[in-house]
Each structure stands twice: as C-alpha cells, then as structure tokens.
Amino acid sequence: MTINNPLAVDLLSTLDERSREIFRSIVESYLESGDPLGSRSLSRLLPVALSPASIRNVMSDLEGLGLIYAPHVSAGRLPTQKGLRFFVDAFMQVGDLQPEMRESIERQVRTDELNRPVETLLTEASQMLSGMSRGAGLVIAAKNESTIRHIEFIRLDPQRALVVLVGGNDQVENRIMELPAGVTASQLTEAANFLNAHLAGRTMDEVRKELERQHGEVRSALDALSRDLVERGLAAWAGASSASGSTRMIVRGRANLLENVSAGEDLDRLRLLFDELERNESLIELMSLADAGSGVRIFIGSENKLFSLSGSSVIVAPYRDGEDKVIGAVGIIGPTRLNYARIVPMVDYTAQLVSRLVRK
Known part of the structure; x- marks a missing residue:
C-alpha cells in the first residue's frame, strides 16, 4: 500500500x-x-x-x-x-468496486434510460448514495452559464421596457428594465442590435470581457443613452442567469443521520449539520474542495471547515463535462464512524458514472 x-x-x-x-x-x-x-x-x-x-x-x-x-x-x-x-x-485498504455493486448503482441511477433531465439524474444519484451508505447522499450541481442567443427590448411605457432574453438552450427569460429618461424607440433597437452582434454564442462573462476590450469602439458606435441601455440589458441578463442557473445542492437521506443518535451532544451536532446544509454560500467552497484533487477526497471532522461545527465527515468526488471541466460533485455526509473503505470506491464510481451520463 x-x-x-x-x-x-x-x-x-x-x-x-x-x-x-x-x-x-x-x-x-x-x-x-x-x-x-x-x-x-x-x-x-x-x-x-x-x-x-x-x-x-x-x-x-x-x-x-x-x-x-x-x-x-x-x-x-x-x-x-x-x-x-x-x-x-x-491502514485502510480500498479495493475495486465489485461488479454486482456497479450494477446496483447503475440500476438505481437508471443508466439505461436516455434523454432524462439532468436534475432527475442527480436526484437519483443522491438517493442511491444515501441508501447504499446509510448516510446522507450529496450532489452539487455547479452553475451552468449558458450562452446568449438573442436579446430584444420591448417598451412597456415611457419608464420601463421588457427585456426578452433567449439562451443557447432555447430557454426564454423575461425581465423588466427601468429606462433612462429620453430613450427613443430607435435607441432601443440600436442597443438590441449592438448586443446581438456582440453576444451571439457567448456567455455573460465572455460578453463583458469583449465589450471591455472594445471599449473605444463601443463609445464611438453608440451615444450615451444607447450605451446605458446596453449596460442595463447586460444587468438584466445577469439577473436572469443567476436566478435560473445558480449552484444547487441535492441532499437525500437526512433521516439516516438520525439513526443511532442519542439525546444531548450528538443530537445538537446533528442539528448543526442540518443548519450547515442549508447554507448556500458553502456550496462553492465544497466544490473547490472536490476540484482540488483528482479523485475522492475525505474530510474528517474539523478537517472540513464547512461542516466542522457538527464534526461530520464528508467523502466527495468531482464529476466532469466533455471538456474535463469540473461541473459538480457527488458524495456522502455522515458521522466520523463511516465505513470509509466501502464508501470511497462507491463515491468514486458514482462520480465517473455521472460524468459519463451528463456528457450524453
């Protein structure tokens, strides 16, 4: 070893x-x-x-x-x-996952069914990990920053316009935007045309970087009001993107953590864990912990500062897209008394499986 x-x-x-x-x-x-x-x-x-x-x-x-x-x-x-x-x-010896265990995982995540929503796949993975570990199954899905395909401004009244945003995945978002005083219909059209010319096929971050690079050209191509509209249109898209594609965490099997818990200190730690699981700001940090290693990471008790108050252990592994970019993580949360040797290969194989399925 x-x-x-x-x-x-x-x-x-x-x-x-x-x-x-x-x-x-x-x-x-x-x-x-x-x-x-x-x-x-x-x-x-x-x-x-x-x-x-x-x-x-x-x-x-x-x-x-x-x-x-x-x-x-x-x-x-x-x-x-x-x-x-x-x-x-x-001391711990971690072997390969047995074929029957692999088959059980694939059956519970329903790998034989095609064209299912990613959310369904991730929920099944979380439920499966919970059932097979007797801990809480954890799946984190990273923010999916989709590309922008089209933007349009529709005036509602002198002070407001409807911003229609179409993403590369054909998802349509509508947002109300406050208009600067004195904006004309032609300036709305000019701002929309300018954005469509520069944003097609790009993500929000890429659009902003491109407009910063072309700062001088933007100033010469648009007047002050139209530049203001462009900024407001980008802000509207950022709000829509944030609302629809934020990082999310799927946890299944919290009731498993209640098993063999006595009253008093153990129960207090469990309450702390449930509180920590609700803290959305911890998701990005947990993603970075998974991304820091090439495979399964084990965090025991206070080694994991996200859940250190509850003294819980976390076994987590990243899953990746077709470009080998980390887009999420799967894992187990439980007490420090986990069967690490059994759970590590299970989490590792599940991460590989989810990576394969999200690429389809």
Missing part, C-alpha cells in the same frame, strides 16, 4: 507491529460498533497473546501520540480525529 501523506509515514515508522495491531483493532471496532474497546476485549481479538496489562501500556503510548483517547474514566479507548485520519492514510 502506498501512503501519500508524509506525516502518516513518519508516524507509522514510530509504531512497532504490536502497537499497529492494537491501534488497528481499536479503530476497526469503533467503525463497526461505535463503542470503546477495552484491554480485556482487545486481548481476545489480537492475533498474538498479550496480557491486559501489556495492552494498557501500549494504549497509553498511543494516547501520548494523540491517536486514541478514553471517553470516560476506566472506559475503553476510541480513536481521535487524528487517529482516524492516520488510519485512513496508513
């Missing part, structure tokens, strides 16, 4: 085989049951015979390294967040 984290390599080198086995057993027991593991129980699990006293000495050393802790006096040990990260980086 190749370890990519240099800190994990250094830490692993400080542990002898006995310490590694004890640490691995504590973490695997936690991921399986969530319960602390004591020295007597450990002595029955280890492949070599060790007394509870010897195990306690090793556990004390592991505590000193910050890898495990005792939640209560005289209790067994649980892994710390640092310990979980170390386990994921140095």
Whole structure:
C-alpha cells in the first residue's frame, strides 16, 4: 500500500507491529460498533497473546501520540480525529468496486434510460448514495452559464421596457428594465442590435470581457443613452442567469443521520449539520474542495471547515463535462464512524458514472 501523506509515514515508522495491531483493532471496532474497546476485549481479538496489562501500556503510548483517547474514566479507548485520519492514510485498504455493486448503482441511477433531465439524474444519484451508505447522499450541481442567443427590448411605457432574453438552450427569460429618461424607440433597437452582434454564442462573462476590450469602439458606435441601455440589458441578463442557473445542492437521506443518535451532544451536532446544509454560500467552497484533487477526497471532522461545527465527515468526488471541466460533485455526509473503505470506491464510481451520463 502506498501512503501519500508524509506525516502518516513518519508516524507509522514510530509504531512497532504490536502497537499497529492494537491501534488497528481499536479503530476497526469503533467503525463497526461505535463503542470503546477495552484491554480485556482487545486481548481476545489480537492475533498474538498479550496480557491486559501489556495492552494498557501500549494504549497509553498511543494516547501520548494523540491517536486514541478514553471517553470516560476506566472506559475503553476510541480513536481521535487524528487517529482516524492516520488510519485512513496508513491502514485502510480500498479495493475495486465489485461488479454486482456497479450494477446496483447503475440500476438505481437508471443508466439505461436516455434523454432524462439532468436534475432527475442527480436526484437519483443522491438517493442511491444515501441508501447504499446509510448516510446522507450529496450532489452539487455547479452553475451552468449558458450562452446568449438573442436579446430584444420591448417598451412597456415611457419608464420601463421588457427585456426578452433567449439562451443557447432555447430557454426564454423575461425581465423588466427601468429606462433612462429620453430613450427613443430607435435607441432601443440600436442597443438590441449592438448586443446581438456582440453576444451571439457567448456567455455573460465572455460578453463583458469583449465589450471591455472594445471599449473605444463601443463609445464611438453608440451615444450615451444607447450605451446605458446596453449596460442595463447586460444587468438584466445577469439577473436572469443567476436566478435560473445558480449552484444547487441535492441532499437525500437526512433521516439516516438520525439513526443511532442519542439525546444531548450528538443530537445538537446533528442539528448543526442540518443548519450547515442549508447554507448556500458553502456550496462553492465544497466544490473547490472536490476540484482540488483528482479523485475522492475525505474530510474528517474539523478537517472540513464547512461542516466542522457538527464534526461530520464528508467523502466527495468531482464529476466532469466533455471538456474535463469540473461541473459538480457527488458524495456522502455522515458521522466520523463511516465505513470509509466501502464508501470511497462507491463515491468514486458514482462520480465517473455521472460524468459519463451528463456528457450524453
């Protein structure tokens, strides 16, 4: 197994085989049951015979390294967040997804049906990830900045005009625009013609950059009122684009997170997670986290500052369009006690599948 984290390599080198086995057993027991593991129980699990006293000495050393802790006096040990990260980086074995698991994913996302709306595909992917992980399935769809095909100004009264905007996807948006005083019908036509000549087939950002590049030509081609109309028309399109194509998050299976949650602190953390999921401003940041790596990213507890208050873990992978540009992300949100080895290949394959489907 190749370890990519240099800190994990250094830490692993400080542990002898006995310490590694004890640490691995504590973490695997936690991921399986969530319960602390004591020295007597450990002595029955280890492949070599060790007394509870010897195990306690090793556990004390592991505590000193910050890898495990005792939640209560005289209790067994649980892994710390640092310990979980170390386990994921140095011990976890991630294999290929089994063929039957791939078939199950493809069946639930209905890959055999063509020409379905992307929104339906993403919702199915989120639902599938939730069901197969017992966590919350997460899909983020990036803003789709469509190209502009046509713009037209229709005067409603002396102070207002209707801006008709047609996108490259044939989507029509209508917006009311305030008119500057003294605008004539010919100036409305002139401004619309100018925009259509410069914006056809371009995105909003590309149009703005092009007009900035041709600033001198714009000033000579249009009078002050017509230039004002052009700016107002661009502003109207920006508003329509923002309203119809904003980044969105699809979360399914929040009820799964309620399972095995006790009252008090755990329930408070879950409430914080639900609050954090509603914060739309976090979506772009989560997208950038997914985009920062070429494959699956794992964020444990406070490593993920978006959901750090709730102490949740996030496993996320980007999906891409035909130009290999990241346009979204899929993943799982859950407690730190996730079956990482099982979920990582599942998220990875789902991201590949969604990439393939959105390119059709």
